Amino acid sequence: MSDSQLTLDDLCINTLRTLAMDAVQKANSGHPGAPMGLAPAAYVLWTKHLNHNPKNSAWPDRDRFVLSGGHGSALLYSLLHLTGYGLSIDDLKAFRQWESKTPGHPEYGHTNGVEVTTGPLGQGIANAVGMAMAERHLAATYNTDEHTIVDHRTYVMCGDGDLMEGVALEAISMAGHLGLGKLTCLYDDNEITIEGGTDIAFTEDVAARFEACGWNTIRVEDGNNHEAIDAALTEAKAQDEKPTVILMRTTIAYGSPNKGGTSGAHGSPLGDEEILLTKKALGWPSTEPFFVPEEAKAVFSACMDKGEKAENLWQERFNAYAKAHPKRTNQWVDGVSGFLTFGWDKEIPAFTPEDGKIATRSASGKVLNAIAPNLPGLIGGSADLAPSNNTFMNGCGVFQNGSYDGRNIRFGVREHAMGAVMNGMFVHGGVRPFGGTFLVFADYMRPAIRVASLMKLPIIYVFTHDSIAVGEDGPTHQPVEHVAALRAIPGLTVLRPGCASETADAWRLALKITDGPTAIILSRQGLPVSDRSKAEGSVPSGAYILKDTEGTPDAILMASGSEVHITVEAAEKLAAQGVNARVVSMPSWELFEMNQQNYKDWVLLPEVKTRVAVEAGISMGWDKYVGDKGTVIAMDGFGASAPGGTLLKEFGFTADNIVEKTLALIEKNNA
Numbered sequence: 001m002s003d004s005q006l007t008l009d010d011l012c013i014n015t016l017r018t019l020a021m022d023a024v025q026k027a028n029s030g031h032p033g034a035p036m037g038l039a040p041a042a043y044v045l046w047t048k049h050l051n052h053n054p055k056n057s058a059w060p061d062r063d064r065f066v067l068s069g070g071h072g073s074a075l076l077y078s079l080l081h082l083t084g085y086g087l088s089i090d091d092l093k094a095f096r097q098w099e100s101k102t103p104g105h106p107e108y109g110h111t112n113g114v115e116v117t118t119g120p121l122g123q124g125i126a127n128a129v130g131m132a133m134a135e136r137h138l139a140a141t142y143n144t145d146e147h148t149i150v151d152h153r154t155y156v157m158c159g160d161g162d163l164m165e166g167v168a169l170e171a172i173s174m175a176g177h178l179g180l181g182k183l184t185c186l187y188d189d190n191e192i193t194i195e196g197g198t199d200i201a202f203t204e205d206v207a208a209r210f211e212a213c214g215w216n217t218i219r220v221e222d223g224n225n226h227e228a229i230d231a232a233l234t235e236a237k238a239q240d241e242k243p244t245v246i247l248m249r250t251t252i253a254y255g256s257p258n259k260g261g262t263s264g265a266h267g268s269p270l271g272d273e274e275i276l277l278t279k280k281a282l283g284w285p286s287t288e289p290f291f292v293p294e295e296a297k298a299v300f301s302a303c304m305d306k307g308e309k310a311e312n313l314w315q316e317r318f319n320a321y322a323k324a325h326p327k328r329t330n331q332w333v334d335g336v337s338g339f340l341t342f343g344w345d346k347e348i349p350a351f352t353p354e355d356g357k358i359a360t361r362s363a364s365g366k367v368l369n370a371i372a373p374n375l376p377g378l379i380g381g382s383a384d385l386a387p388s389n390n391t392f393m394n395g396c397g398v399f400q401n402g403s404y405d406g407r408n409i410r411f412g413v414r415e416h417a418m419g420a421v422m423n424g425m426f427v428h429g430g431v432r433p434f435g436g437t438f439l440v441f442a443d444y445m446r447p448a449i450r451v452a453s454l455m456k457l458p459i460i461y462v463f464t465h466d467s468i469a470v471g472e473d474g475p476t477h478q479p480v481e482h483v484a485a486l487r488a489i490p491g492l493t494v495l496r497p498g499c500a501s502e503t504a505d506a507w508r509l510a511l512k513i514t515d516g517p518t519a520i521i522l523s524r525q526g527l528p529v530s531d532r533s534k535a536e537g538s539v540p541s542g543a544y545i546l547k548d549t550e551g552t553p554d555a556i557l558m559a560s561g562s563e564v565h566i567t568v569e570a571a572e573k574l575a576a577q578g579v580n581a582r583v584v585s586m587p588s589w590e591l592f593e594m595n596q597q598n599y600k601d602w603v604l605l606p607e608v609k610t611r612v613a614v615e616a617g618i619s620m621g622w623d624k625y626v627g628d629k630g631t632v633i634a635m636d637g638f639g640a641s642a643p644g645g646t647l648l649k650e651f652g653f654t655a656d657n658i659v660e661k662t663l664a665l666i667e668k669n670n671a
Helices: 008-027 033-049 070-083 089-093 123-142 160-164 166-178 206-212 226-237 272-281 294-324 326-337 360-374 415-428 439-455 482-487 500-512 561-576 589-593 597-603 644-650 655-670
Strands: 064-067 154-159 183-189 216-220 244-249 357-359 378-382 408-410 432-438 460-464 493-495 518-521 526-528 544-547 555-559 581-585 611-614 631-633
Touching (some): 008 033, 008 070, 008 272, 008 294, 033 183, 033 226, 064 070, 064 123, 070 089, 070 294, 123 154, 123 160, 123 415, 154 160, 160 183, 166 206, 166 415, 183 226, 206 244, 226 244, 357 360, 360 460, 415 432, 432 439, 439 460, 439 518, 482 493, 482 518, 493 589, 500 518, 544 561, 555 561, 561 581, 561 611, 561 655, 589 597
Parallel strands (some): 154 183, 183 244, 216 244, 378 432, 555 581, 611 631
Antiparallel strands (some): 357 526, 544 581
């Protein structure tokens, strides 16, 4: 095709293609194929349908866009550059380089206009479902018959790899059940994976899958037909009862004479020679890398004026809304800004030893229900375990199709999607999500937890049934390595409170943390409420002196969570034998390590070498606290099926065993 034959639409589409292939080639790393195949859909969506304002990427009522296949980031960066989000040509030339604004996969908070971090396939689809859920909830909560301040759509682009991941099916099923009509998925059906054609592993009827899950399906047989894509997007916007998937048959690396339609264009540059051949085949007017025709610049830059006008109209609506509903507006502002509404924690109960034994999961439920009425942005639920996790907020309604104002979410048995959906809800803005399941299933949602930590999102995870004390369900449901595995994730704060009182503090702390997620680890079994009247330090310090002695102690006993009370009992038994033992409660290693060294030395006296750590999980990591002359009472194997109390006794989680191990250690260290 000659330059004279190129329509303006073709010129704009090919601008996206050439920028993507040039960026990947300069970096000598990346994926040019998907951006080249998706360029027509991206062009039509961003210039003709996406309601966005490049001059203000944080406009609350903008449409959301998720590139689930984050390996195609060169496409997104080209769009951000061309439409005016502040990415320069030099930024595109620095693709995948140190400290550039254009990393290999899109990163939330790093590049203006990137809505969410994507890369692990399937996560982005679930993120988009979360965004669409947040939009529906906020619309149902704040819009009135006279005023509409929330009315936007969520778009997600995905590929075959996304749809092969289990998290995608979990999220697709959830979206269909909820009838998220403002969600549109553009499926890049290019029939190519890294290893070859998709038919080597993926032969299902994708449209039938979506239809079975309650989605509206639209087919575009030629993904290069921008007019057909335009019509499909228009049709999708007219369907508000169901989410829509647009299945586009595309060609990976469209235009490349030798690599188009092959796996060779999936994860490596085209090569200088092939790029020249491709530009010639596309009728491109220049061989200069990163060339952008002025006509294309004008089309894409028009998004700025269009977006600014759209936001101004919304601002007029919002001003009228604020005048008519000042209290509701204040609540909206609190939610969007992430501000903890004044008085949110005023009803949190104060637990005392006189309350008797309380499972920390039960205490958590009481604390949650004390917070919920005073923090309207709090929304969440459980992966079909609300009665066990105690995550239901009484009187707050259930989020369902037709009742989107409810704040209790039925995630279903979809732990992975629950984690990724919560990420999408938070980055959307306006809500503070939490989700619960058994601790043993933290493995199922670990990828989403890791991405939340990477994005520094203050998601709250409620993990109950924290140890072998689960009992008769046996080792399949008894978490052993899970607390250690969570502690291994950078940026995740793990809180394992030892009693109801510490649980209340854990919730207070979790909601105040704004720079990363928090996992609250809770017990199934009842635990006595610690007497903290003489405690020194507190839960926010990560570790503190729960019970102390006169003078320098002979030993330090430390524990987290459901094992704290037995260390207290052990210390009392040791005292009866003339041995002074300090008890340190360690609900959070991460918080403890944030303290100055003098505080850490004050809690764990360096001169006291006899140290015993107690935790009903693997011992990994405790050595840094017990030192080379200490010991750990832990579970370095799997549990068994029996009553929880029996298991704790058989595996040594008793005061008598702690006493025995401590006395033996003192004798050894004094020898």
